[in-house]
Amino acid sequence: xxxxxxxxxxxxxxxxxxxxxxxxxxxxxxxxxxxxxxxxxxxxxxxxxxxxxxxxxxxxxxxxxxxxxxxxxxxxxxxxxxxxxxxxxxxxxxxxxxxxxxxxxxxxxxxxxxxxxxxxxxxxxxxxxxxxxxxxxxxxxxxxxxxxxxxxxxxxxxxxxxxxxxxxxxxxxxxxxxxxxxxxxxxxxxxxxxxxxxxxxxxxxxxxxxxxxxxxxxxxxxxxxxxxxxxxxxxxxxxxxxxxxxxxxxxxxxxxxxxxxxxxxxxxxxxxxxxxxxxxxxxxxxxxxxxxxxxxxxxxxxxxxxxxxxxxxxxxxxxxxxxxxxxxxxxxxxxxxxxxx
Ligand code: SF4
Numbered sequence: 062x063x064x065x066x067x068x069x070x071x072x073x074x075x076x077x078x079x080x081x082x083x084x085x086x087x088x089x090x091x092x093x094x095x096x097x098x099x100x101x102x103x104x105x106x107x108x109x110x111x112x113x114x115x116x117x118x119x120x121x122x123x124x125x126x127x128x129x130x131x132x133x134x135x136x137x138x139x140x141x142x143x144x145x146x147x148x149x150x151x152x153x154x155x156x157x158x159x160x161x162x163x164x165x166x167x168x169x170x171x172x173x174x175x176x177x178x179x180x181x182x183x184x185x186x187x188x189x190x191x192x193x194x195x196x197x198x199x200x201x202x203x204x205x206x207x208x209x210x211x212x213x214x215x216x217x218x219x220x221x222x223x224x225x226x227x228x229x230x231x232x233x234x235x236x237x238x239x240x241x242x243x244x245x246x247x248x249x250x251x252x253x254x255x256x257x258x259x260x261x262x263x264x265x266x267x268x269x270x271x272x273x274x275x276x277x278x279x280x281x282x283x284x285x286x287x288x289x290x291x292x293x294x295x296x297x298x299x300x301x302x303x304x305x306x307x308x309x310x311x312x313x314x315x316x317x318x319x320x321x322x323x324x325x326x327x328x329x330x331x332x333x334x335x336x337x338x339x340x341x342x343x344x345x346x347x348x349x350x351x352x353x354x355x356x357x358x359x360x361x362x363x364x365x366x367x368x369x370x371x372x373x374x375x376x377x378x379x380x381x382x383x384x385x386x387x388x389x390x391x392x393x394x395x396x397x398x399x400x401x402x
Contacts, residue, residue, distance in 0.1 A: 064088045064172045070113050070121040070141070071168025073160045074129045077101055080160040081109055082168045083116045092172060096161055101129070106136045114140060122171035124148040124163075125179055134181070146176040210237075226281040232297075284327050288312060296320045299355035302374070306381035316383040318360045354386070362387070362395075 067087055073080045079099045086092030097112065099105040113121065121141040123130055126148040134143060151167070170176045182190065207229060214221055214228075219240065225233040281287055287294055288308060295305040296319060304317035315321050325338035342359045353368040354360070360367065366386055375388040 065174045066120050066172050068117045069172045070118045071164040072123040073163035080164045082164040084168045122167040144176050145179045303384040316377045316388045317385050
């Protein structure tokens with residue numbers, strides 16, 4: 062059979078060594094053969110590359126088995142036309158007993174165009190693929206650990222998953238920490254809910270009622286679910302109810318900056334595109350003695366008074382309360398202008 066590549070290399074890659082054969086010869090003549098062995102350290106692989114270049118090699122064939130071929134491939138791919146063969150197909154050919162024979166065989170097959178090239182994505186895609194595979198593995202590990210914890214909670218008859226829509230959200234994790242610390246009462250647990258707590262019962266009973274299993278309650282950060290499900294909503298921040306009203310009022314006329322931040326963090330389907338709001342800073346540290354407004358460090362309209370004086374629950378109108386010094390002040394209504402929403 063007539064050759065189609067005049068200068069070709071065949072590489073048999075092992076864990077410790079790489080055996081390479083170069084075949085050089087015009088299509089109609091018998092090729093001259095030279096074989097060398099290199100160790101798989103980078104310095105020697107670069108020497109392999111230099112040797113191929115010195116021999117005028119244009120194509121290099123190798124088998125794609127395991128992972129050992131990868132570093133060799135990476136160091137050669139920008140200088141040669143790489144032919145990565147399916148190891149299964151090549152191995153089906155009898156008569157190969159040694160690494161030297163393997164490399165000769167690979168070079169000979171490639172010289173005659175008999176190796177079907179496996180597709181190897183370009184380097185940037187390979188990097189991205191590695192990253193995504195690693196990410197998926199991490200996600201799977203995380204899910205497995207979470208499931209293990211949920212099972213443990215169920216085994217211990219701790220019904221956290223029934224009262225928190227996301228046991229591993231901010232509220233759920235605070236509750237888990239409280240469980241680990243020990244001595245948490247149902248009321249203290251309920252007070253750890255961050256975000257929105259809603260239900261169809263008066264707010265002072267929300268936490269206790271749920272944890273005793275005597276009322277339906279929803280704990281969530283999902284504003285859509287809350288709007289659909291609840292008659293009344295209490296917005297909770299750092300273990301305190303900061304605003305409470307019927308669902309329509311909370312969505313149409315919120316009077317607390319935290320509630321307004323939550324509303325501005327949700328994309329709308331109508332109107333011009335706008336930047337979604339995110340709160341700067343970290344959640345309030347509940348371990349110290351709280352002084353002033355717990356939301357002050359993250360509130361875009363905070364003033365000195367907010368850090369000095371703890372705001373009371375102010376009645377905005379019957380059935381609507383807000384824990385903000387400025388709940389009845391027009392400044393509270395200008396929140397969107399301040400944050401540029
Ligand atoms: S009391 Fe001050 S810091 Fe707290 S929410 Fe109102 S404006 Fe913001």
